[in-house]
Ligand SMILES: [Zn+2]
């Protein structure tokens with residue numbers, strides 16, 4: 001099978017490799033990839049590091065990421081073969097993959113929070129993902145039936161949809177008219193706007209540098225929008241507070257760099273909560289006395305749990321989440337590379353999803 005991978009040796013160029021198609025063992029399932037969403041996280045994986053501000057870079061090689069690295073964690077596939085302990089999964093069925101695989105044995109995993117497992121082995125990060133003709137999933141519990149849903153819509157639910165839902169769940173419940181600010185309305189942020197709206201929230205303020213993204217946010221439920229640019233980020237908190245008519249109850253920050261995280265802190269009202277999701281990196285200095293006096297909660301959010309992904313798919317099946325725009329491309333070396341370049345260069349409105357070759 002073909003795999004579009006980052007080779008050994010730290011280059012950030014992807015290569016097409018021919019590798020043996022895996023044979024599933026034990027509880028494993030082999031799927032043929034029909035859709036593979038392209039996530040902004042993959043641009044950081046391709047670059048090989050996260051920006052930790054004055055602490056320098058966190059290199060992925062130091063985190064035990066194996067090379068060649070086959071990325072791709074938003075996968076819909078057709079089951080082609082099952083191991084002897086996974087016979088309940090019908091061959092030929094179409095499934096969405098939950099990629100945030102934990103060890104399955106620790107207290108966190110047994111509590112259903114595999115995405116928080118310290119020994120997690122995520123598909124498309126620590127084990128081969130969906131930028132390939134086939135993918136292996138370690139257990140049937142990671143497969144979700146998406147009957148009735150367009151696979152191009154379903155694929156991004158595994159990361160973009162799940163991340164948005166989990167972050168939105170962390171700021172709710174709130175009175176529907178209490179302002180929630182969503183910073184960064186690219187693919188994930190737009191999904192968060194749609195999710196907040198689907199969950200009944202009314203006062204949603206979207207912030208972005210692109211007027212096209214803000215227009216998309218308005219059509220998906222944002223009641224207010226604030227345009228900003230890199231130079232105007234210094235006054236972002238002031239602009240948002242002026243737009244919403246006062247300090248806000250909650251911020252979900254899908255950028256999470258120095259400017260946006262500082263602004264998020266400054267725009268919160270007493271008892272407010274900021275949920276930091278983006279991986280743009282950097283660091284912030286926060287007046288600790290204000291943190292206490294204003295009783296601010298700061299929470300980090302990384303993807304979501306398997307039960308939460310089931311909830312996302314159920315919401316979609318009930319028709320309660322509007323579709324965000326999807327840009328389709330071919331699942332081949334040029335398709336993966338160009339899509340990552342587009343995301344690294346500022347992104348698209350909505351989500352890029354690669355289509356696998358029909359057999
Ligand atoms: Zn992702």
Ligand SMILES: [Zn+2]
Nearest residue numbers: 103106109117
């Ligand atoms: Zn675990």
